[in-house]
Amino acid sequence: MAKCIMFQGTGSHVGKSVLVAALCRIFLQDGYKVAPFKSQNMALNSYVTKDGGEMGRAQVVQAEAAGLEPSVLMNPVLLKPTGQATSQVIVLGKPVGNMSAQEYHRSYNMTALGVIEESLNKLKEQFDIIVIEGAGSPAEVNLQDTEIVNMRIARMADCPVLLVADIDKGGALASVVGTLELLDPDDRKRVAGIVINKFRGDVKLFQPAVDFLEKKTGIPVVGIVPYFTGFRVQEEDTIPEDTLEAGLKELPNKIDVVVIQLPHISNFTDFDPLEDEPDVHLRYVGKADKFGDPDLVIIPGSKNTIQDLVFLEKTGLAQKIIESRKKGKPVIGICGGFQILGKELHDPLHTESEIESLKGLGLLNMVTVFEPEKITTQVQAEVLGHGCFMEGLTGQKVTGYEIHMGRSTIGEGILPAFRIFERSTRETNVLDGAVSEDGRVFGTYIHGIFDNDAFRRHVINLIREEKGWEPLVEDEVLTVKEQRERDFNKLADVVRASMNIDLIYKIMGLEA
Incomplete structure (x- = not known):
């Protein structure tokens, strides 16, 4: 014993x-x-x-x-x-x-x-x-x-x-x-x-x-x-102080990535692999005056998506995200953040909130409805989407996990981002996420998407190229497992x- x-x-x-x-x-x-x-x-x-x-x-x-x-x-x-x-x-x-x-x-x-x-x-x-x-x-x-x-x-x-x-x-x-x-x-x-x-x-x-x-x-x-x-070493439930203190500042040869610091933020460890990249300056932002002009905006997961959407509207961060999108800057949403990117969110059974319906940011033609049954699975998927983030990766395998009670339905003008072909070792065929028509906004229910080394480096190198920098190759940086x-x-x-x-x-x- x-x-x-x-x-x-x-x-x-x-x-x-x-x-x-x-x-x-x-x-x-x-x-x-x-x-x-x-x-x-x-x-x-x-x-x-x-x-x-x-x-x-x-x-x-x-x-x-x-x-x-x-x-x-x-x-x-x-x-x-x-x-x-x-x-x-x-x-x-x-x-x-x-x-x-x-x-x-x-x-x-x-x-x-x-x-x-x-x-x-x-x-x-x-x-x-x-x-x-x-x-x-x-x-x-x-x-x-x-x-x-x-x-x-x-x-x-x-x-x-x-x-x-x-x-x-x-x-x-x-x-x-x-x-x-x-x-x-x-x-x-x-x-x-x-x-x-x-x-x-x-x-x-x-x-x-x-x-x-x-x-x-x-x-x-x-x-x-x-x-x-x-x-x-990944934190239990608190964003590390040194990460929070990564203030608004210009850093040479660094990509400025903003993660929105939602009141009910969940699974912020999704972004640790980005922070560990040598050419990324990652910031958590919870106030509009700290937003700046980032190269990439990420809306993370949330345990109370509708309340966090209310927070974005009240603080002015919603408008900042929309303005960044209008400038052509890429925006990514993970799980609850993906739901926030859509046109509408509905919670008729009050699964997460007392608010039954709310308009989203409208950056993706998509509607989400919260349901009582929670989806919790490890997944294997392949890249499906079009546009800058997905081109060159079509068919590539990614792994991660799902934790969500919302179900999202996409409309015209956007395509799924991934096809999930395995859930918790069982074969399946489920379309996941969405990519905007120009490919610069995408969302997914897959947590841990940035743990996939080739996918993460592809996203970062895309932004490097737009800034006129040479891409880094995978051999120049540690994999997540090695790190x-x-x-x-x-x-x-x-x-x-x-x-x-x-x-x-x-x-x-x-x-x-």
């Missing part, structure tokens, strides 16, 4: 997800069969497994770090916020309904414990080590009776806990001491180590604080992990050098 170790945090966004990925890669490098686990995840960044199950993106990244195909067993409960204090609840990859926070915590979540325990036990039977991630803080006393993601899971797995604090935010020592003070005494005994994360500066100058913390708590500090730069493997190994190097891995093995009762 597998040994387990769990990361819990003094709060949200302290770096638990990345540290789980790091240990998964380290244990893999050391010859162990390792898997990640998070009982309940709240995130708009999700993924579809080969068998059509939806799960949190963070556990997908952790699975990749462990060298595994993702499985919904690694994230049996996923909450996808749809509005104020309301989420779609997904259990073992399938939606069971929308619930308010009160309804979920008071009436539902404890009923999922059986599914969570069964998922964890199945993983324990298959692997040597399970690295478990908590959520938020275990010291949220108002939720302790009904929480299913922190100390209750540590007790279920009978595992030691490493408590993580983010020193970059300030107050790390107080947050550690305060968290431990609020824990039940038996739960406090499970905390076997403290990790100080995102440290900047000279570690030697921090030693007096380490000595104080260990004396005050009686718990060893097992690592001081630096604030790393120069490589990327991620390189970054996982760099992450493992940093964490191995800054954490006492031998002590962690000892805490788990394993040989290094």
Whole structure:
């Protein structure tokens, strides 16, 4: 039966997800069969497994770090916020309904414990080590009776806990001491180590604080992990600060790509491969005065497409996108962004919003209707469309995944962008997306389209040529897979050098 170790945090966004990925890669490098686990995840960044199950993106990244195909067993409960204090609840990859926070915590979540325990036990039977991630803080006393993601899971797995604090935010020592003070005494005994994360500066100058913390708590500090730069590990549900800070500025030899920062943006990791390209300056823009004059505009996925369309109108971003299109600049929409590009959106059953109908941007002759049944599949498709983005790629295979409740019908003057010939390993024949008559606007339901190296480079090179630049060939840049493997190994190097891995093995009762 597998040994387990769990990361819990003094709060949200302290770096638990990345540290789980790091240990998964380290244990893999050391010859162990390792898997990640998070009982309940709240995130708009999700993924579809080969068998059509939806799960949190963070556990997908952790699975990749462990060298595994993702499985919904690694994230049996996923909450996808749809509005104020309301989420779609997904259990073992399938939606069971929308619930308010009160309804979920008071009436539902404890009923999922059986599914969570069964998922964890199945993983324990298959692997040597399970690295478990908590959520938020275990010291949220108002939720302790009904929480299913922190100390209750540590007790279920009978595992030691490493408590993580983010020193970059300030107050790390107080947050550690305060968290431990609020824990039940038996739960406090499970905390076997403290990790100080995102440290900047000279570690030697921090030693007096380490000595104080260990004396005050009686718990060893097992690592001081630096604030790393120069490589990327995909974020759980927050656009990285350095990406958000990529401001409006002219950069020589860089293509200016704007992703619209929707309030309910989902799957923003779709655009990480673009950001990793050496000739792309990618910006997330949520205000009209920051729009500028980009070379390419992308409208991303959304968990509440109609409300996000209202946001675009209110902020003036809708007009900015339309003006950019009139200048001849290309516009791309992914999933919810594809729906926004159309003429009309209808939600008669209030699947996503209280608004039943709304006009879209009108950049594609298309109408979308939201339906109760959610499509979640991995797909293989071939390029069909015409125009600048598709010419030269006709018939080329692309892969990705679908997560949508809308069904879009295209009208005259536009053609489908892709033909899906396989959904979750089953043969099919489904037309997807749409391309405008001049080929400069296109949309698709396929997430991960930019993970396809040849397709991504073709889009970028098209813009390079329009700017009078020579195209880059694929051999000059890393593939997405190469980039991620390189970054996982760099992450493992940093964490191995800054954490006492031998002590962690000892805490788990394993040989290094």
